[in-house]
Amino acid sequence: MARYSQSEEDYLETLYLLQQENKVARVKDVAQALDVKMPSVVAAIRSLSEKGLVEQEKYGHIELTKEGIKVGKDVYKRHQLLYAFFHEVLGLDPEVSEEDACQMEHHLSPETRERLLRIVEYTRACKDDKVHFLKRFMYFVKTGEMPEPCSGCKKC
Amino acid sequence: MARYSQSEEDYLETLYLLQQENKVARVKDVAQALDVKMPSVVAAIRSLSEKGLVEQEKYGHIELTKEGIKVGKDVYKRHQLLYAFFHEVLGLDPEVSEEDACQMEHHLSPETRERLLRIVEYTRACKDDKVHFLKRFMYFVKTGEMPEPCSGCKKC
């Protein structure tokens, strides 16, 4: 999978999400979603089209190619992962989590991505576990002090 | 503190680091550090100078102003924090940690920054604690399974 610019990734992600929701994406929708003007969308689509990522019929719908879907979906997955990490693990607001995910989704290496996924999974699993990482971490966030050892462990 | 572009932040951070090491920064050093050509540096310095962030004497040294130091240092602190998180908490290679920190340092909101700092602190504190988060997390990374409850807790 080739490398794409931040802007290109944003267009592909937006197109992917619009396709999921509406089945059709129009220039106007993309412009609204990305808060840019329609001519900017037209230029971006032309460029993506030349790279084989989207297909356009004049004055018609915009459709992602197979490759376009792959990239758009991948960006969105990175976004979701970052959001989950910020919101679920770090306990940040939905708004902040969303905003930072938007920015950072373009800069996530495969290695970091894998580890972030692990820590999200770990945190989720911990909720059913005796040693509840998130509880302990949030206690630390609030008080600045370490919780008692095994405070969350009913066995002790 | 006003907002600065990614490129501006990179120049200020580089100048800050060069000043820390050498006491003087020259156009050539900055160009090397950022892997750009000297005319690009000259243009960037002129722009930063107009914004009151650096001072230049023609054909001479480049110095950060008070404000420039503040911004450059702040960027570097964000970098260090991200590096620590990637390396110490997620257990990623120094190389990957460094590279991702470079990219993401420009997109870190104050809220996320605060929480990342907490999780790094928490992880560090855990090393002296009975319930060793990092050990447990790394066990999960390697095996895909949750460690035994309180496996790290000597009291149990």
Place this chain on the structure above:
DNA sequence: TAACAATGTTAGTTGAGCCTAACATGGTTC
């Protein structure tokens, strides 16, 4: 001190990605 090498600067170009203004198309309504 004259020449040369290293460094810094200026001028002009490029490409990405946005914009506005003007024009084109297509679907809805009288």
Place this chain on the structure above:
DNA sequence: GAACCATGTTAGGCTCAACTAACATTGTTA
């Protein structure tokens, strides 16, 4: 079916941040 409105497109311009080529300055060395 003609007029109108929403949507799409083209043309042209702007800013940012890089580049090359050519020129200027400084400092070192014969």
